[in-house]
Amino acid sequence: MLVARDVFKRYGEVVALNGVSLELARGEVFGLLGSNGAGKTTLMKIFATLLRPDSGTASVGGRDVVMDPIAVRRMIGFVPETPALYDKLTGREFLNMIARLRYMTPEKTEAGIEEMKALFRMGAELEREADGLSRGMKQKLALSSALFHRPPVLILDEPTNGLDPRFAKVLKAWLVEYARAGNTVLLSTHVTQVAESVCDRIAVVHEGDMVALGTVGDVLAEFSSSSLEDAFTAIVGD
Amino acid sequence: MGAFAIHAADAVQATRFNATRYAKHRLSLPIATLQFLGSIWLILRIIEVVQAADAPLVLPITPGSLVFATFMIALGKGAIDGYNRMVRNPSLVFSLSQPVSRRSIVAAKLLTVFSFNMAFVTFALGTATAMIVALRMQIPATGLFVPSLVIAAPAGLASGFAMSVTASLSTWRRKITGLAMLATLPAALWVVIVQNEPPMGNIFAFLLAIMPLTIVAALATSEWLAEAWNIQTSSPAKSGTRALRSFRLPWMTDPEAAVFDKEFKTSWRKREIAISFATLGFLSATLASVPFLLGEPPSGPVARLVVPALAMAGAWIGSALVLTSKGLSSVGGEFDSIWILRTAPIDGHVVAVGKVGTSVLFVPAVVAASLPLAILAGLSWSAIVLVAFAAASVGFLMTAVGLYFGSRSPSFDRNTGGLPDSFTMYAVFILGLVVCAVVIGPAALVFLQERALGLLAAILVADISALVLLGATRSAGRRIDVLET
Numbered sequence: 001m002l003v004a005r006d007v008f009k010r011y012g013e014v015v016a017l018n019g020v021s022l023e024l025a026r027g028e029v030f031g032l033l034g035s036n037g038a039g040k041t042t043l044m045k046i047f048a049t050l051l052r053p054d055s056g057t058a059s060v061g062g063r064d065v066v067m068d069p070i071a072v073r074r075m076i077g078f079v080p081e082t083p084a085l086y087d088k089l090t091g092r093e094f095l096n097m098i099a100r101l102r103y104m105t106p107e108k109t110e111a112g113i114e115e116m117k118a119l120f121r122m123g124a125e126l127e128r129e130a131d132g133l134s135r136g137m138k139q140k141l142a143l144s145s146a147l148f149h150r151p152p153v154l155i156l157d158e159p160t161n162g163l164d165p166r167f168a169k170v171l172k173a174w175l176v177e178y179a180r181a182g183n184t185v186l187l188s189t190h191v192t193q194v195a196e197s198v199c200d201r202i203a204v205v206h207e208g209d210m211v212a213l214g215t216v217g218d219v220l221a222e223f224s225s226s227s228l229e230d231a232f233t234a235i236v237g238d
Numbered sequence: 239m240g241a242f243a244i245h246a247a248d249a250v251q252a253t254r255f256n257a258t259r260y261a262k263h264r265l266s267l268p269i270a271t272l273q274f275l276g277s278i279w280l281i282l283r284i285i286e287v288v289q290a291a292d293a294p295l296v297l298p299i300t301p302g303s304l305v306f307a308t309f310m311i312a313l314g315k316g317a318i319d320g321y322n323r324m325v326r327n328p329s330l331v332f333s334l335s336q337p338v339s340r341r342s343i344v345a346a347k348l349l350t351v352f353s354f355n356m357a358f359v360t361f362a363l364g365t366a367t368a369m370i371v372a373l374r375m376q377i378p379a380t381g382l383f384v385p386s387l388v389i390a391a392p393a394g395l396a397s398g399f400a401m402s403v404t405a406s407l408s409t410w411r412r413k414i415t416g417l418a419m420l421a422t423l424p425a426a427l428w429v430v431i432v433q434n435e436p437p438m439g440n441i442f443a444f445l446l447a448i449m450p451l452t453i454v455a456a457l458a459t460s461e462w463l464a465e466a467w468n469i470q471t472s473s474p475a476k477s478g479t480r481a482l483r484s485f486r487l488p489w490m491t492d493p494e495a496a497v498f499d500k501e502f503k504t505s506w507r508k509r510e511i512a513i514s515f516a517t518l519g520f521l522s523a524t525l526a527s528v529p530f531l532l533g534e535p536p537s538g539p540v541a542r543l544v545v546p547a548l549a550m551a552g553a554w555i556g557s558a559l560v561l562t563s564k565g566l567s568s569v570g571g572e573f574d575s576i577w578i579l580r581t582a583p584i585d586g587h588v589v590a591v592g593k594v595g596t597s598v599l600f601v602p603a604v605v606a607a608s609l610p611l612a613i614l615a616g617l618s619w620s621a622i623v624l625v626a627f628a629a630a631s632v633g634f635l636m637t638a639v640g641l642y643f644g645s646r647s648p649s650f651d652r653n654t655g656g657l658p659d660s661f662t663m664y665a666v667f668i669l670g671l672v673v674c675a676v677v678i679g680p681a682a683l684v685f686l687q688e689r690a691l692g693l694l695a696a697i698l699v700a701d702i703s704a705l706v707l708l709g710a711t712r713s714a715g716r717r718i719d720v721l722e723t
Contacts, residue, residue: 084573085575086500093500098582
């Protein structure tokens with residue numbers, strides 16, 4: 001569903017991705033792990049059509065992210081690491097805007113918003129301007145904007161950022177169920193417990209290179225570790 | 239030390255933002271420089287020609303009124319810069335939470351506003367001086383006129399800077415009290431240097447006396463900085479926001495209407511729409527006062543062009559402040575939220591159309607702002623119609639110029655509200671003026687020969703201007719498509 005082939009990206013002198021290749025299947029939750037600046041966000045932004053690879057190719061659902069970005073965007077829901085929202089729109093207005101950009105019918109829009117309200121227990125906050133909302137509430141809104149139109153591919157950069165443990169748990173369960181319904185989830189995280197509890201497969205990115213790839217069990221075995229935290233430290237160093 | 243550290247960080251950040259933008263578009267700096275030099279030369283040449291012709295001035299332009307105009311322009315710029323760089327800047331939290339006095343923070347930000355704007359003023363005056371000497375131009379510059387301009391600029395900047403704080407206080411009573419206290423400065427300046435028409439030496443001495451007062455006033459606002467910053471950077475704890483009805487322009491698709499709706503609601507709630515209408519209203523009232531200042535309508539072949547030229551100048555100033563500025567910040571003003579539109583399944587053209595929609599709403603307001611002068615000055619109905627179509631053309635063209643450059647080289651700097659640096663803005667405004675003159679000038683010339691034909695030409699020019707705006711929208715769309723964020 002998501003394919004990257006020899007993707008190379010540099011910012012000036014800094015190599016962010018050094019020929020990364022990756023393939024995600026339908027129905028899979030895939031986790032990207034890595035230290036700060038490892039290249040996870042760059043790879044996710046390439047899949048989300050926000051950046052173009054310097055060389056190599058990336059595609060979503062068979063559509064190339066450079067040649068056919070609009071088709072790719074129709075298939076994805078994306079949340080960046082620090083999702084800045086429109087300060088002066090209410091949560092409901094924001095979600096309605098996303099729905100109109102995606103030609104959703106009013107019925108489908110309302111159903112999607114109701115589902116998100118129930119999932120994240122949002123009430124009156126949805127009628128308030130975003131700049132008066134808490135960090136966690138903004139994260140819930142950003143997640144809602146990616147989930148409520150039920151795209152076949154979700155690309156979520158640190159999705160549990162700002163969520164309290166209760167809603168982090170709710171989100172993780174929802175993502176697993178969503179993937180089992182035949183959708184694909186690519187997420188990045190610093191929290192190894194999130195990767196262990198949610199991801200079918202993980203990749204560890206370090207200084208632009210993919211240094212480990214497989215199920216959590218594969219990675220633990222490869223690095224002779226009892227926990228993903230230990231394996232991660234063994235891979236990227238202290 | 240704290241003040242200098244904050245100022246140094248501002249300077250480094252602004253330099254890097256501009257260096258990045260200029261590096262992306264290598265030709266933009268030389269082109270802007272050429273425009274800048276050309277416009278300075280043009281202004282000097284106009285003064286030289288008017289002086290050589292020894293023509294009586296139609297308008298009551300005195301050295302005092304020019305100095306006052308400089309003060310007021312600087313006041314506006316100081317208010318905008320103070321608001322964006324300090325009062326409405328979320329990053330200020332990192333300064334406010336350090337063991338640095340509020341006064342040091344205000345001093346640092348004032349220093350930043352001074353240094354950036356005075357660099358521009360110094361460069362402009364230095365270039366003008368170099369041109370006068372090198373080209374041996376006959377410019378009558380009385381000894382203290384230029385030094386007075388140089389002092390009027392920081393005095394205006396400091397006054398506007400102080401107003402940005404007092405206008406952001408918690409209640410209307412506090413806002414009005416603060417603004418009223420500061421308004422005594424421009425009022426005193428008007429009475430002393432414009433109404434009394436004193437000799438240049440007295441103007442200079444008066445400015446020299448009030449300049450330190452404006453700086454003291456700006457520094458004194460540090461007492462209210464925390465209150466103003468808290469009010470402007472956080473929403474009041476309210477249970478809900480008053481819903482605004484969504485409406486769409488008839489030709490828009492659903493995604494275009496969604497972007498337009500978001501732009502409109504944001505502008506409404508940030509009071510940008512109210513401020514724009516107030517700006518145009520003030521401009522219209524100022525222009526409308528000209529016939530009363532003139533007394534007798536101007537006569538003679540050159541003098542009868544004065545009123546239409548003033549109406550066009552008003553349309554240009556109003557368009558530059560409201561439309562070009564909005565176009566320049568159309569992409570940069572998205573700041574970190576740009577990911578929302580860039581990951582939606584729409585192309586850049588949809589975004590550009592939605593954004594230009596809110597600007598187009600102001601074109602009739604620009605036309606309306608230029609008409610009272612034409613009507614009150616007793617122009618013929620055909621000349622009034624000409625002014626209306628020409629003002630509409632100015633509105634379309636100035637929107638197009640702003641949108642083109644705003645999408646070509648967007649500034650995502652929250653410190654400037656998504657606007658580029660002063661040098662680029664000036665260059666874009668001047669380029670807009672040249673484009674307007676080139677496009678509208680021929681229609682005006684035809685009108686002078688044959689009125690009916692001239693009116694048809696003006697309608698054609700308005701159509702062409704609207705087409706130019708469509709072209710700029712397409713170009714902006716392509717730029718948004720290849721934007722990497």
